[in-house]
Amino acid sequence: MRLHRYAMLTFEVPVPRVETWGYTTSEGVDVAINNVQGADATRRPDDAGMTFVTPRKAPTSEPTQILLHAEIETRFDVVDSLQIRLPNEPREAAERALSEMASIIGVLGETQWTLTSPRPYLIVSAESEEEAAVVRATKRIILPGWKPAPPFHGQGLGRAIDLAHVLSDRLDGVTLLGAALRAGHGIPKLHELFRVLENGFGCAGGSLVGPLTSFLQSYPGWNLGYSRSEVRDWVVELRHPSTHADLTKSQRIAYDSDVERHLYRIEQAAYDVFFNKRSWNSSSTGRLMRWTFDAAVRADGSWIVGPAPIFRTSLVNDHFGTFPLTEAWQLNTDHLSEDWLAADWYFSEADRRALGMD
DSSP states (O other): OOOEEEEEEEESSOOOOEEEEEEEESSEEEEEEEEESSEEEEETTOOOOOOOEEEEEETTOOOEEEEEEEEEEEOOEEEETTTEOOOOHHHHHHHHHHHHHHHHHHHHTSEEEEEEEESEEEEEEOHHHHHHHHHHHOOOEEOOOOOOOOOOOOSSSSSOOOOOTGGGGGHHHHHHHHHHHHOOOOHHHHHHHHHHHHHTTTTTTTHHHHHHHHHHHOOOOOOOOOOHHHHHHIIIIIIHHHHHOSSOSSSSSSHHHHHHGGGGHHHHHHHHHHHHSOOOOTOOOOOHHHHHOEEEEOTTOOEEEEEEEOOOBBOOTTTTTBBEEEEEEEOOTTTTTTTEEEOOOOOOOOOHHHHTTO
16 A cells, blocks of 8 residues: 655745656655645646645745645554544654655745644555555544644733843853744754753753753642653754754754654743743753743643643644645645545544444
């Protein structure tokens, strides 16, 4: 069976022309530009392409959107007569391929870009008659359950706060946290968030794990579930392969798809450290409570909500936490043959009853 993973690459600055092309990664993933909107494009004669629908008619001045497609062989498990489940490894390889190709295109286009998941973003196709029989009978590819969109941490602009006066000892932290928010997603955001944490504690790498863990665990009243192992994973499994490319501290290089699902908790930690750490640029773990969360997210993804639960929520990621999800971008799957199946998450009432989802 073949797994097809799609992602939408959006250039902030329109590009005049896009040549469709593709290649095979070292992991055996076929990745290619599938379709283009907002730029003149050529199409390979053997590529029919997957069309996509915009939320509204986009004027020519709006950014260029490029639909990327990664394809790889996958196994599958039959859960019951109506449902199948896919293993993680092939999908993760496809997502790394999408991140890699987006970076290549970004370098060629020399402009800022974002990578998001459309609806649907995962499709399988049968390669044999036996697989085709399974696909035709299947109503649902099981996806992980939704996690609520995480709340924003900032207090908003409803009241003025003179940060230069209140936090005069950590104005570098203001600039660094602002850079993290401006970075948006992925490796650039992770890099800037770690600069906030390192600046706050005056240390980096393994030396940061102990004091940062102790500080985060001291948040009063709420058990946010921070553990030493989680914080160590941020440093060893995320920061090292995201920051160092000489393959000495880490034997791999991280991609955006590796870090995206962890960014919210790290950003939450950075806000707590920035506002509430008593002594800046010091390994001490003393705490002041200048600022409290209106809502926060535990390690399992659940929320804790304060006494006045009025807050904004940020963009939700896809089911696997890999890329931000933009449901307004919809793939047109009407032309797919019955040997192809999309992993959608909206079902008719009849299908929901048959699947036992009600």
